[in-house]
Amino acid sequence: MLALAFALAALEALAILVLLRNRKRRKQALLSLRETLSLLEQRLSTRTESWRQATDILEQAEERHRITTALLNETKEYLNSIINSMPSIMIGVTPSGHVTHWNAAAELATGIREKQALGFRLHEIYPDLPVTPAMIEEAIANSEPSTQENVKVEHLNVVRYVDITVYPLHSLELTGAVIRVDDVTLRQKLDSMMLQNEKLKSLGELAAGMAHEINNPLAAILQSLQNVQRRLNPNHPGNQAAAKALGVDMYQLHNYLEARDINRFLGGMEGAGHRAAEIVRHMLEFSRSSSRQLEPTSLNVVAHASVEFMRSAIELSMPALHAKLTFEEDFDISLPLVPASGIELQQVLVNLLKNAAQAIQEAHREHPLIRISTRLVPPFAEIRVEDNGIGMNISTSRQIFDPFFTTKTVGQGTGLGLSISHFIISQRHHGRIEVTSTPGVGTTFILTLPLQQPTHAPALAGH
Ligand SMILES: Nc1ncnc2c1ncn2[C@@H]1O[C@H](COP(=O)(O)OP(=O)(O)OP(=O)(O)O)[C@@H](O)[C@H]1O
Ligand SMILES: [Mg+2]
Structure with missing residues (x-):
């Protein structure tokens, strides 16, 4: 018991012992x-704080981006x-030539x-601009502007000059x-x-002195040449007598000269001499013209006289053209007298x-036409000379007023006609001479003369 x-x-x-131990364990588990839990709470709060900060930074960045944009x-x-x-x-x-800006x-x-x-390649959309991809690459590689x-x-048939x-x-x-x-x-x-x-001014100054210096020896050359030709003429009695006295047969001598082409050479020398004389004559016009007075002149009368003069000149020198050529005259009768030198204007026309x-002769036209017209365009008078000849390209028309510029064969032109005309119109009459021309279609020259001469004004701009 x-x-x-x-x-x-x-x-x-x-049992009490076991119970006590279990309670202790539970208590420990609860504690841990x-x-x-508290650790987790701490971590969560730290994370929340850093997330809030990150959101703040993001919002600020977004605002800055918005303002910057x-x-x-x-x-x-x-x-x-x-x-x-x-x-x-x-x-x-871009370096490859793609367009990014186009103003x-x-x-x-x-x-x-x-x-x-x-976005397109520059040289494909604007091929007329002479900027190649190579030039762009070069400027970038050298880090230096190229001009x-x-x-x-x-571009579109309009010629312009540009600095690039x-x-x-x-x-x-x-x-x-x-x-x-x-x-x-x-x-x-x-x-x-x-x-x-x-150019014309200095040519004018040169002309007077040079023309005189060249004229005299040139005249002597031409004179002597004529004498040589005359003295080689087998039909001249004087030549025959002189040859006979020396035991020379004049006809034999003539045959020799023909066989050796000497007469042809002499003819060539004569032609070249006359051409030189023509140049000198033209050059003298520069110096002569400055001494002439401007007086009230009827442009219609001068224009008509020039046409009449040319009509007979063409009849003599280009009979085939003369037969077909039409001269059209269209004069403005309201045109007043203009201060001018009639002789010089006629020379220009x-x-x-x-x-x-x-x-026109070069163009072989079926209906060759030269039209000369006058017009009053206050404060100027205008004379136009139009033809349906061969015309000229831009490069030619830019040089036509240069002294000695000619496209004609030797003997056909001295290249002084238009430079003298330019001088007479711009320097002497304070006017303007301009040209428009289309190759294969024809050419128009426009002379613009002031109705009143300025007392001390410079010449009109342009040519
Ligand atoms: N009406 C025209 N049509 C086409 N070309 C022309 C015309 N007028 C002038 N030219 C061009 O201009 C050039 C210069 O003319 P410019 O009258 O000064 O000299 P040229 O006629 O050659 O010689 P020069 O007048 O001394 O006998 C000509 O050679 C020709 O090429
Ligand atoms: Mg000429």
């Missing part, structure tokens, strides 16, 4: 659970309006809209170039006009009419 009670007490004590757009607009208001053509290109001046000059140009001056550009500069562009991401094209046609025209006047006749 005692043993049983003891055993029961021990069992109870054991709480710790883990707006500023960029504003700057782009501003730059575009600057570029578009420039009179120069500005074309932006308003480029649109105006080429007729190509910005939309049609952007070409007074470049002739023909290729500026290389270097930035961090982008490399390319800006091509700037400036129209210098007017400057070129003024330069060539001034050069022309200078004869030069123009002679050129017209020669150009």
Whole structure:
């Protein structure tokens, strides 16, 4: 019984012990659970804080980006309006020559809209512009602008002169170039006009002295040549007598000269001598003209007299042309008298009419026509000489007023006719002489003379 009670007490004590141990374990587990929970809470709060900070930074960055984009757009607009208001053509290109910018001046000059140009290769959309991909590459590689001056550009049949500069562009991401094209046609025209006047002025100064110096020996050469030809004439009694006295047969001598072509050479010498004399005569016109007075002159009378003179000259020298040629005269009767030198104006008109006749003869027209007309265009009087001859290309028409420029064969022209005409009209009459011509169609010369001579004004611009 005692043993049983003891055993029961021990069992109870054991149960209490087990119970105590379990409670302790649970308590420990609870504790560690709480710790883990608090750790998790801490981590979550740290994460939330850093996420909030990141969102803040992102929002700020987004705002900065928005402002920068707006500023960029504003700057782009501003730059575009600057570029578009420039009179120069500005074309932006990539190194491979693809267009990135195309300003308003480029649109105006080429007729190509910005939309049609952007992204395309420059030399494909605007082949008339002499800027090759090689030039763009070179400017970029050398990091130096390259410039070409007074470049002739023909676009849609209009010829202009331009200065072209290729500026290389270097930035961090982008490399390319800006091509700037400036129209210098007017400057070129003024330069060539001034050069022309200078040339004629110095030619005029030279002419007087030179003509006299050359004239005398030339006259002696021609005179002696005539004597030689006369003294070789086998039919001349004096020659026959002199030859006989020396035991020479004059006809044999003549045959020898013919067989050795000597008479032909002498003829050539004579022709060349006369040509030289003609040049000297033309050159003397420069110096002579400055001494003549301008007086009230009827342009219609001078024009008609010039036509009559040329009509008979053509009849003699170009009979075949004369048979077919029509001279059309269309005179403005309201034209007042104009201060001019009639002799000089006639010289100019004869030069123009002679050129017209020669150009027509070369064209072999079925209906050759020369038209001369006058017109009152206050404060100027205008004379036009039109022909349906061979015409001339741009390169020829740019040189025709240069002294000694001629396209005619030796003996046909001295190349002084138009430069003298230019001198007479621009220097002596303060007028203008202009030409328009189409190859294969014909040519028109326009003389513009002031109705009143300026007292101290310079000559009219242009030629
Ligand atoms: N009406 C025209 N049609 C076509 N070409 C012309 C005409 N007038 C002038 N020319 C061209 O201009 C050039 C120069 O003319 P310019 O009158 O000065 O000299 P030229 O006629 O050759 O010689 P020159 O007048 O001294 O006998 C000519 O050679 C010709 O090529
Ligand atoms: Mg001529």
